[in-house]
Amino acid sequence: MSKLEIRDLHVAVDDTPILKGVDLTVESGQTHAIMGPNGSGKSTLAYSIAGHPKYTVTSGQVLLDGQNVLEMAVDERARAGLFLAMQYPVEVPGVSVSNFLRTAATAVRGEAPKLRTWVKEVNTAMTELEMDKAFAERNVNEGFSGGEKKRHEILQMALLKPKIAILDETDSGLDVDALRVVSEGVNRVRETGIGTLLITHYTRILRYIKPDFVHVFFDGRIVESGGAELANELEAHGYARYGANEPAAVQ
């Protein structure tokens, strides 16, 4: 069992406060959806937990199984069991996907995976995500379509087997087919019992990935929490009652 505890988290970007006291606990086996309008700070929460250098934690705590995440370097957080599927994955020219995946798996697992089982493991995971084998020889995220980038993120999640995964707008930019493939990929990893924090603007992805808890994020904090039924309410009424005139359902 693992537990990610976010306690009264305040985060600023260039001295501008973005997160204004976030409290949330995600445990193994649970899926939490964070929903909110644009600019509410959802992505800031994701990046802050992962340790993005642009974000400054001004107060509060993030604990993974009691360990202080905020004192860890970015790579230490990943090795401790946190994973962030990014909304905008970064291109790394000249570094092949296969080399990147193996280097990451070696770092997270603490030893190089045995080559034969590793190749099989990667091939299986890629097949499940309906990715062509030639993909492994391409450079990380270079020239990837939106759908390819998201599949690649979930491929990493499947191979790195985190304790807690944070999915930042994983549904953005995906057509229906890609959304299904990516969601099924996420569900396969979820079934292994990890904790999942799913950040999304739209309710669309929640048809594929069923949350146990839904939190509405607004102006840098969680303003309402509930079960899956809260998503239905947002689907019907959007974010109007939180003061943002944005729909949560795809129009």
Added chain:
Amino acid sequence: MTALLNKTGSPAERFTSRNPDDFAVPTGREEEWRFSPLRKLRPLFQPFVSQDSFRFETELPAGVTLTMVGRDHELVGTALTPADRVSALAAANVGQVVLVTIAAEAQLSEPVTLRSIGKPGLNYGHFVIDARAFSSATVVMDHLGEATVAANVEVLVGDGANLTLVSVQDWDAEAVHVAAHAARLSRDARYTHIAVNLGGAVVRLNPTVTYAGPGASAELYGLSFAGEGQHQESRLYVDHSVPQCSSHVVYKSVLDGDTSRTVWIGDVRIRPAAVATTTYELNRNLLLTDGARADSVPNLEIETGEIAGAGHASATGRFDDLQLFYLQSRGIPEDEARRLVVRGFFADVINHITVPELHDRLMATIDARLGGTPAGAEEDS
């Protein structure tokens, strides 16, 4: 000053001459010397008697002959007329010329290796590589040890021939190496020049390409890894004078010392006759420390409206924080992430080296300079 008569007045026109006295001793104010550390180059500005402080090793596959010839050999001077004082002094005073002939239609599966292992001393060198019609070969000039060298390398790529010349500057720390690499491409010739600058105090290479027939293509790649106190200068000149030819230039530098210095000059000239030319040049420099300096001067001069395509790009920057964040967010420690990024940065140059042992040796040298071998690298070479 007979060579002056050849001048057209264009800034891209080079002054060339076989007479060293036509070139004044550089002061450092000249455009072609202003980036260079003249103090270390000064011994090369006056004539000397070459001390030949080299051990010369060769690997010559079938189809290749190597002979030592005099300066008066008919091929000497066919691709190269000196464009600076150091080159002119070397051409005028070198004792012997190494002539490497690749037989017509020979298809070499193994590389030709010309390995120079230096000891301290002043040296002149002159090579002529004659790749005859429809031959296909890779020539590796490997420079090791320590020496002070002024050299000229002439490359003749015959009709339909395909020649790759890899020049590896893997010198010990104190070496000084100034060389002109002049290639003359015949009809439909393909030429790939790859300069790898790793060692030495000063390495200053002038790769030039001229075209003697239509349909020829040149690819010029360069990798410089300048550490503390190293100066690595690449001065390219591609002279398009006939139709339907192409040139493609990719030079990349990494600077990892406070006093590291790289210079890249990319001159491309497309003369009026050179219609349907395609040319592109790219220079990227990655600064890993604060004091390092990379100069980058692309210069494209187009004298005909009927080119197929021409462009250049140059950028100098630091590590991309987002790339490092992304790699680290997957558990990869920062130092390893940096190595991955640098390896990736060099990949589109070094992957053109198709000699496996050399490719692996150079990657190992680069990895060692970066402080280790990335895990998982073994399957990606």
